[in-house]
Every structure is written in structure tokens, then in C-alpha cells.
Amino acid sequence: MRLRFRVRGIVQGVGFRPAVYGLATEARLGGFVLNDADGVLIEVEGPPERVAGFAAALEAGPPPLAVVESIETVEVPSEGATTFEIRKSKGGATLRSPISPDVATCDACLAELSDPSDRRFGYAFTNCTNCGPRFTITSGIPYDRPNTTMAGFAMCLRCRGEYEDPADRRFHAQPIACPECGPALRLVGRDGAELEGDPLTAAAALISAGRIVAVKGLGGYHLACDASSEAAVAELRRRKGREEKPLAVMVEDVDRAQEVVVVDADSLEVLASRRRPIVLLPRRSGARIAPSVAPGNRFLGTMLPYTPLHHLLLRAVGRPVVLTSGNLSDEPIAYRDADALASLGGIADAFLIHDRPIHARCDDSVVRVVDGREYPIRRSRGYAPEPLLIEPALPRPIVAAGAELKNTFCVAKGNRAFVSHHIGDLETWESMTAFLDGIEHFKKIFDVAPALVAHDLHPEYLSTKWAVALDGVEKIGVQHHHAHIASCLADNGRTERVIGLALDGTGFGDDGSLWGCEVLACDARSYTRHLHLQPVPLPGGAAAVREPWRMAAVYLDAAFGAAGIPDLDVVRDAGDAWEAVLQMARRGLNAPLSSGAGRLFDAAAAVCGLRFRVSYEGQAAAEFEQHADPRADLVYPCPIEGDEIVGSALIGAVADDVARGRSLPEVAAGFHNGLAAALVVACEEVREREGLKTVALSGGTWQNLLLMERVRAGLGARGFEVLVHHRVPANDGGISLGQVMVAGARSKN
Ligand code: ZN
Ligand code: ZN
Ligand code: FE
DSSP, X not given: OEEEEEEEEEOSSSSHHHHHHHHHHHTTOEEEEEEETTEEXXXXXXXXXXXXXXXXXXXXXXXXXXXXXXXXXXXXOOOOOOSEEEOOOOOOXXXXXXXXXXXXXXXXXXXXXXXXXXXXXXXXXXXXXXXXXXXXXXXXXXXXXXXXXXXXXOOOHHHHHHHHOTTSTTTTOTTOOOTTTSOOEEEXXXXXXXXXXXXXXXXXXXXXXXXXXXXXXXXXEEEEEETTOHHHXXXXXXXXXXXXXXXXXXXXXXXXXXXXXXXXXXXXXXXXXXXXXXXXXXXXXXXXXXXXXXXTOSEEEEEOOOSHHHHHHHHHHOSOEEEEESSSTTSOOOOSHHHHHHXXXXXXXXXXXXXXXXXXXXXXXXXXXXXXXXXXXXXXXXXXXXXXXXXXXXXXXXXXXXXXXXXXXEEEETTEEEEOOOOBOTTSHHHHHHHHHHHHHHHHHXXXXXXEEXXXXXXXXXXXXXXXTOSSSEEEEEOHHHHHHXXXXXXXXXXXXXXXXXXXXXXXXXXXXXXXXXXXXXXXXXXXXXXXXXXXXXXXXXXXXXXXXXXXXXXXXXXXXXXXXXXXXXXXXXXXXXXXXXXXHHHTTTOOEEOOHHHHHHHHXXXXXXXXXXXXXXXXXXXXXXXXXTTOOOOOOOOEETTEEXXXXXXXXXXXXXXXXXXXXXXXXXXXXXXXXXXXXXXXXXXXXXXXXXXXXXXXXXXXXXXXXXXXXXXXXXXXXXXXXXXXXXXXXXXXXXXXXXXXXXXXX
16 A cells, blocks of 8 residues: 655645654655655555554654644555655655744753763754754755755765665754764954964953953844953943843743742743743842843843854853844844954954854744733744745735834735844835845745735835835735734634724824824724824924923923923923923924824823833833733723723823822822823723623833733623734734735725
8 A cells, every 4th residue: 555645734844754654664654754845745565454554653743843834634545655765855846834933052962062972062063854954054945965055065964864864863953963074163353363272262361351251142143241340241342232122132041040030930831842932031139130131121031042153152251141133223133144354343352253154144033921821022033934824715815014113024925924023114225135135035945925005004114115016916005903903803713803002102093193002893804993092293203202301391291281290300301392392282393293192191191200202212111011010900090082092181190190209119109100091991882882791902102011901801891702913923924924914805806
């Protein structure tokens, strides 16, 4: 009996063929296995009961990294085969097999790394079929060595032996390498000249001595320094021009992590998972982490080593190391050697580099853990480009351009959506290039020829401009907050009409004004805007985002009128500018109307005297949340008038209490509780109008876990089901998925 199996899913580059070989030879069957453009093709031949046993084993035990979507089985004529072989991959015109994300070093490789008798002892590029680089080194498919950045390294005899030995852990491991034949480390100075000594030891010594070292990692360059040294971290911030954004820290292992942050069982699983994201965890008081690492933040972005290079480096330094993207503020992470030397030369004292090129730039992923599940902030390395399964299947292939900030794009067809790695803010030439190159790369490696392009309604987004300039495809504009909620629905595998609470900084409304605190009723196809935050002017437009005191001015003006504003620091600090900004707002000069939740938080933080100015978007809101006392049950009133949530009432209450001297933790809690209560009432209103009982939470404001917890509790108590994100971020990083869903639902055929 001879059976043919067609296996689809993430089945290439994950040790599938060796596993099949093992099963087939164990059962003494003839036949072959090969990778092709559709996935894995297997034929086995032998006595029917042994063939059946093989089929059962194939279903039951795929290799750990494989994601099997389907196995089709057909009987084919016997050919009399008695031996089993792994055949060469077939190249071809239709290439469809997903490329796996990069995988953290496995335990077996880690053991070899630490074993002085092993030939890969201390070798920074050790990997096997169960671990190592994938997406970041892949230039085409099928996933085979010539289509990776390992193409230039000829295997030595021993590596070749392992690669060809079906019994070996490295059987057909495409990035296989050893000290004899693989990539090598070098340590160079700013001028590119090689520094003396063992590169890794010397780099560790520099870091220990308080210097800054650029380290070429998996998806790009990082900047590394001693996380316990205030001088080193402050110097890194100064040189990088990154004033206050929190920096991430890498620690050697789980025990070291426990010394600096509180790691519960659920967080531990995520932290130590093969995806190895940065996990935002509560910082331990007294932890030996320099204050400048994450100023004003009770959380610390923490990650474990995910390549042998990082394991070795952390071991050699023996302390937590700041590991932040190698870039100047607001530019994408550098990933090409020449660019890195040029752009980081003014920041790094030395460069720890190697000769394995990075094909795809890929930032570290960032997650929080909420109720035992991942809650993504940035979905990138270790996750992208794993496809998200979506329902219903798309009628036509789609590319979605995403938003402007925290951009991701998405190519999709059938039941699969390939949301890209984090592209970043589309304001530099580098990120725009990453966006354009990335879309072409994804179209090629996932064989998607889009018939439809989905984009935001904001005419000034560069992603929108790119989309509308395309020829020969249908274009569908998708309202920003509709995309947010559609993204949350797809994230949860849901398709029905729900209530959507879309809260963020800003998004282009279909009336041309700026929206950002929207109570919608929607499914993927259409939406109704039921309620929203009462709009206020944004005096100075973008300047109002950088200077939260301007939002305080317009909200206090709305709450009290010109005369009655209480005596507050923020008014005094603004001086004459206060009146000028109010004039601008009242006359509507350079003051577009906005109903953004982010600006309401900015106003509250400024009224409390917490932030007069910010150095990155969302900073005031993030700090305000951290100051709130989660046990305080104070609730400020926030009425709903008609279809408008009156945010100025909330700010008025905050101002009164600040003027009376109530403590910041209580005031911040009263604000969060008041807004949450108003949102719950708004959902009840929509339930009455439309009979909907499920609420989806999406938009960047939902990175505020206190608000989320309050809203979930309030909705839960009133019988609502609440959907939150688990697979893509609530922020604009999830927009491209939502755009795909909306375009798919609206597409005519
Ligand atoms: Zn391994
Ligand atoms: Zn070798
Ligand atoms: Fe948004």
C-alpha cells in the first residue's frame, strides 16, 4: 500500500522532514519526503498496518515548532519502494509555505554551548532544527540554505555529516554552523579597526567597565551597557538622544530575573518561551537597576537571552545589561553592518559584530501578561511572520498598509493573515524603505498577489499615500477605529456585531475630524458611531501632543470658563502662553477638533502637575496610570449628554481636588474610575439601542491596564462579555489586521 500525504502549515525549517524520516524508517517503510511550494509532500509504502501506523503517528506527533494546518491523504499506486529517502526541495512558481519566526536557543544547544568537550563549546552561532534564526535570515523560499544568509558559508565535513544524518538533531538544519565553517565574531572600534583579544570577552569587559557596546543580534543591532551603572545608562541616553522612554534589560536567566522583577508563573512561561519577548514586569524595590533605565516607571521591560551570543555575553558580564534598539531616537533599528557603523558611531564605543548578514530587520517583541495570557504591545521577533488564522476566508488576496505610527502591514489570502514585523513610525526614509521592501518580501515569500489594498482614511499617512497611488488594484479606505475593533474581533476569532470601545490618541474620523474615544457598534463590514468623547480643540495640532499643558488649558476652559479656573501649578507654569493658547483654541486657529482619549489623559496628568511636556507620545498617560492607587474607590463624575461623554466634567473634578490638596494617587484613581464608569454606561446605552452584549476593547489607550481592569470589571458585573487582544497589539500595530478584515468583508467578489 502506498499513501501520499500533503502537509500544510508551518512545516518547513522546523525539522519536519527528519521527523518524518525517523517515523518511516522506524516502521521500515519505503518512499520519500520533500519540501515544496505547498509545504511537505510525503509518500510511504509498505504493509497496510504499518502504513496506517505511520499515518497515525504523523497526526499525533509533529515536531515541536511545526504548526500543521492540514494533512490530506490519498492512496497512490505502489512503486515497490523499500527504502525511504529525503528528496531535494523543489523550487517552483507557486510558493506558499510560511516561514517560521526566529526561535530562541534550545536546551540541547545550550548544553553544548556550556560543555568544554563539545566542538561547539562557547560558539555564538550554535543552532539546530529546533532553534535558531529563521525569518531574519530568509531571503526566499523554499526554506533551504541557498535562500538564507548562510548561503555564503560552505559546510565543513563534520557539519555536512550532521546535516545529512537523519538521526542527527541537525539533520537539514539550514543555519547549521560550527567554529570551523560558520560565522565568526569580531570586536571593532568606532573606526572599524579590530580590537585585541577574544571579541566576546573583550566586549563583556568594556560593558563591565561602563562603556557602550553595539551588539549585532538576530534582527538588528542593539546598544548594550551595564544596567546597574547609572553613569553608563545616563551616558547611553545622552548619546542616543532618547530622553525618557523606558529601556529594556536582558538578564542571564530566570533566577537573575527574579532578583530584579516579580515573575509569577504565567509571566515566567512567556518570559522563557521560545519566542523570548520583552515582558513588562513589576520592578522589585531595591533591585540593582540604575534609575535612568525606566524613570517614573514601576515596570521593567525584561528579557532572557535568545541566541547563543546573548547567553555568552550575559554570562561574561555577570550583571543585567541594558539592551536597546541600535538607532538614534525615532529611527528604525540598524541591521546592516555599514549602516550600523555609520549611524551608531557616535553612540557606541565598540561594535561586537559578525559575518552572518541579517536579511530582515526585526525588533524585539514586547508583551504584558494579563490574566495569564499574552497581551502584545509590539509583535515582532519570535512572532512575525507566523500567520494568524482568520475567519471567514478572504474572497481575494489583500494587502493592508496599516497606520502611520507603530506601523505594521499585512498581506493575507484565504484563511491566513501575515501581519508584518514592527516597521515603526513611517516618518524616516529608513522606515519607509523597510515598509516598501517588507511588502515586496512578504508578497514573494507567501506568494500573495493582492487584488485589493486596504488603507487608513487619514490622507496624510504615508501608508495611505502609498496605497492610493497603486495602480491596478481595488482600494478600500477603512476608518481607523473601525479597523481597531475589527482587529480585536479577528484576534479573538469572532465575526458577529459587537460594541466596540476604540480608545487611542487620534484617528481620522469619517467626518474629517480627529476621533479617539469611540463607542461603536460594528462587525467587520460596517459600523455605527453611537457615542464618543465630547470633542475639544487641539491648540497647535501636534504641539498639543508634545505639550499636555495645552490640553489642560482647553479642558479647564470647557469646565470652568475663563474666570473660574482653580489655582493650579500648571496655569502658573504656562504664564502668558496660557492665554495665547486659549485664544487659539477659541478662535479655532490651528486647533482641529479631537475626541481622543489620549489627550484627555494628557490634560488630567498636566492638571495634576505631573507632566507639563512629554518626550514621547503617551508618556503622560503612562505615568499617570502608574501613580494611581488601585485600591482607592473614589469615582469622579463623568456625565453623558446626548451622544457625548463629557470629559471636561472629569477634568473639572480633578482640578478641584488637586486645588484642595488631595493626593495624586487618589486623584489619578478617581479619574480612571470615573472614565471607566462612563464607558460602562455608554455600553449599556448601546446595548439598549442595538441589543448587543459583547464589548471589544481596542486602541492604544488599552495599554492602560488599570483602565482596562476597571472597565472589564464594570462590564462583567453588568452581564457583558468582554474581548481583549491576545495575538496582535491593541495599539496601531494591530491596525493592518483590522484593515484586512474590513476590506475582506466589503470586497464584492
Ligand atoms: Zn537547538
Ligand atoms: Zn562546521
Ligand atoms: Fe489608533
